[in-house]
Amino acid sequence: MTTLLDRKSTKQKHKTKMYNRGAWKYAIPAFLPLFVLSVVPLSQAIWTAFTDEAAGFNVKVKFIGFDNFRRLLTDSMFWASFKIGIIWAVSVTLLSLFLGFGLALLLNQKLRFLGLMRVLSLVPWAMPPVIVAIMWNLLLRPTSGPIEGIFAFFHIPGGKTDWLGEFNTAFPTVILIGAWVAMPIITVSILAAIQGIPTDMIEATVLDGANAWQRFRYITVPTVREITAALVALNIIWQFSSFGLVYVLTAGGPGGKTFVPALFAYNEAFKYGHFGYAASMGVVMAMSIGLMLAVYLKASKREKAQR
Amino acid sequence: MTLSVAGQSVAEKKRRKYYLIPTYIAVIAYVIFLGFPFLWMLSTSFKSPYELLQLHQSFIPKGFYWQNYIDILRKRGLINSAKNSFIIASCTTILTTILAVPAGYAIARLKKIFSGAATAWILVSQVFPVSLVVIPLFMAVKRVGLLDSIWGLVLVYLVASLPFALWMLKGYVAAIPVEMEEAGAIDGASSFEILKNIVFPLLLPGVVATALFTFLNSWNEFFYALVLIQSPEHETLPLLLARFMGSEGQVLLGPLAAGAFVATIPSLVVFGFLQRKLASGILAGAIKG
Numbered sequence: 001m002t003t004l005l006d007r008k009s010t011k012q013k014h015k016t017k018m019y020n021r022g023a024w025k026y027a028i029p030a031f032l033p034l035f036v037l038s039v040v041p042l043s044q045a046i047w048t049a050f051t052d053e054a055a056g057f058n059v060k061v062k063f064i065g066f067d068n069f070r071r072l073l074t075d076s077m078f079w080a081s082f083k084i085g086i087i088w089a090v091s092v093t094l095l096s097l098f099l100g101f102g103l104a105l106l107l108n109q110k111l112r113f114l115g116l117m118r119v120l121s122l123v124p125w126a127m128p129p130v131i132v133a134i135m136w137n138l139l140l141r142p143t144s145g146p147i148e149g150i151f152a153f154f155h156i157p158g159g160k161t162d163w164l165g166e167f168n169t170a171f172p173t174v175i176l177i178g179a180w181v182a183m184p185i186i187t188v189s190i191l192a193a194i195q196g197i198p199t200d201m202i203e204a205t206v207l208d209g210a211n212a213w214q215r216f217r218y219i220t221v222p223t224v225r226e227i228t229a230a231l232v233a234l235n236i237i238w239q240f241s242s243f244g245l246v247y248v249l250t251a252g253g254p255g256g257k258t259f260v261p262a263l264f265a266y267n268e269a270f271k272y273g274h275f276g277y278a279a280s281m282g283v284v285m286a287m288s289i290g291l292m293l294a295v296y297l298k299a300s301k302r303e304k305a306q307r
Numbered sequence: 308m309t310l311s312v313a314g315q316s317v318a319e320k321k322r323r324k325y326y327l328i329p330t331y332i333a334v335i336a337y338v339i340f341l342g343f344p345f346l347w348m349l350s351t352s353f354k355s356p357y358e359l360l361q362l363h364q365s366f367i368p369k370g371f372y373w374q375n376y377i378d379i380l381r382k383r384g385l386i387n388s389a390k391n392s393f394i395i396a397s398c399t400t401i402l403t404t405i406l407a408v409p410a411g412y413a414i415a416r417l418k419k420i421f422s423g424a425a426t427a428w429i430l431v432s433q434v435f436p437v438s439l440v441v442i443p444l445f446m447a448v449k450r451v452g453l454l455d456s457i458w459g460l461v462l463v464y465l466v467a468s469l470p471f472a473l474w475m476l477k478g479y480v481a482a483i484p485v486e487m488e489e490a491g492a493i494d495g496a497s498s499f500e501i502l503k504n505i506v507f508p509l510l511l512p513g514v515v516a517t518a519l520f521t522f523l524n525s526w527n528e529f530f531y532a533l534v535l536i537q538s539p540e541h542e543t544l545p546l547l548l549a550r551f552m553g554s555e556g557q558v559l560l561g562p563l564a565a566g567a568f569v570a571t572i573p574s575l576v577v578f579g580f581l582q583r584k585l586a587s588g589i590l591a592g593a594i595k596g
Contacts, residue, residue, distance in 0.1 A: 125527075
């Protein structure tokens with residue numbers, strides 16, 4: 001056990017060795033298109049946040065400084081939506097991480113029906129979001145869906161609930177569907193990391209008398225730590241700035257219970273045509289996410305240093 | 308975790324038997340959770356309009372109503388849009404992989420200011436809501452004359468998928484022991500040879516995972532396609548299905564379910580091919596000495 005851990009720590013120190021000094025060259029081809037089609041449009045989007053740009057012809061766009069942001073600070077509707085966005089992003093990420101990790105562990109075992117499970121684990125991902133929404137709508141229909149049928153079969157009350165339409169159930173239901181969609185990425189990524197563990201390492205620990213739990217704790221967990229940290233960070237970002245699924249499932253309803261901020265900004269831009277104001281929302285969202293991430297990355301770095 | 312190892316103790320094997328019961332309960336729960344919605348859709352695709360109007364529908368349809376499939380395939384465009392989607396997703400995947408593997412390696416191995424800035428940018432570019440970037444992006448694609456072209460969409464998808472691919476691969480590279488590269492360097496291999504002969508084979512499961520992700524994301528993407536594609540002959544599958552869904556404001560459940568099923572097949576096939584690569588222990592025996 002100790003030799004393994006020692007090896008890991010020396011590995012960290014050896015990272016910048018002479019021979020891979022030239023490695024930066026490999027990054028150029030990837031960063032060129034990223035710069036042209038990502039940096040440039042983004043800069044323009046940020047600039048828009050400081051203007052009064054709105055839909056319509058022959059309107060001269062004026063630079064208005066921080067006016068949009070000042071107005072946004074007192075926009076209670078936006079902040080209510082912002083809070084929903086945070087709850088949505090964190091819940092979907094944690095739930096899908098929990099479910100995805102469990103599935104990855106199962107898929108790594110020698111079990112029956114593995115092939116079927118592997119394919120099934122990708123189903124949510126293989127589907128266009130439009131279809132996912134339709135499918136779950138079919139499932140959750142309060143009068144004829146199969147969920148209602150299962151509730152009735154087991155005599156559980158509440159089968160006739162309109163899961164996506166009622167105040168109390170709409171948000172949790174959308175979160176569950178969000179986790180269903182987010183799961184495959186996490187499962188596949190974690191599974192790949194687990195399968196990257198050299199067999200010798202596992203054999204060595206088995207010979208040392210390590211039990212399944214110890215192997216999990218001292219080999220699996222450290223191996224997947226980096227990828228898990230990355231997955232958590234990315235999922236929170238994606239979920240916070242996504243609205244496709246919510247848009248097709250509930251369109252922000254009922255009564256604004258699922259009105260995530262990305263949807264808010266989208267409506268502001270494409271429904272009401274307030275591009276400048278919508279862009280300022282985007283900037284505020286990006287900054288808050290950036291702040292959250294900085295805290296998160298710092299914490300995970302500190303944890304890494306402590307190990 | 309449960310690779311069968313010669314040295315496994317008897318007690319361990321006994322304990323493993325007890326683990327199997329909750330393990331299989333978990334397996335069944337996952338299979339239902341993941342698969343049932345899909346099967347329900349499949350069953351819906353075979354139901355006649357009359358059956359779909361009834362309360363308490365059965366899981367097994369009352370006969371196979373193929374008309375739904377004929378309907379969706381006859382609606383000119385499903386085959387063509389599937390072809391578009393496939394070309395776009397394949398090209399995006401190939402380009403992303405070619406660009407991201409070396410770059411991901413560079414980011415992971417150069418822990419200096421450069422890699423810090425690169426990582427920061429990857430994150431920043433992910434943070435902005437797509438709906439805001441799409442207007443300037445539209446202008447940029449228009450300027451290079453690739454508006455309403457599948458190649459314009461490939462370019463946009465490439466840029467959209469690169470940050471995640473880089474981030475993923477960086478993590479996988481970091482998990483590869485540096486000692487193996489050092490051994491290569493001592494043997495006199497150039498940095499490109501090290502990347503090609505030592506890092507890449509070990510990275511393969513991670514590359515496959517990344518490629519899968521890229522393919523499926525491009526296959527399913529809706530929003531950019533909606534904004535950048537205008538003519539029906541360049542339509543992608545999600546666009547077509549969405550149009551079909553919205554036509555006359557009436558959701559035609561049967562044909563829509565049939566179309567959705569057809570749209571899901573290629574992804575499942577691709578994964579069926581690639582999952583073996585994921586499963587085989589590529590790293591087994593990699594560390595020799």
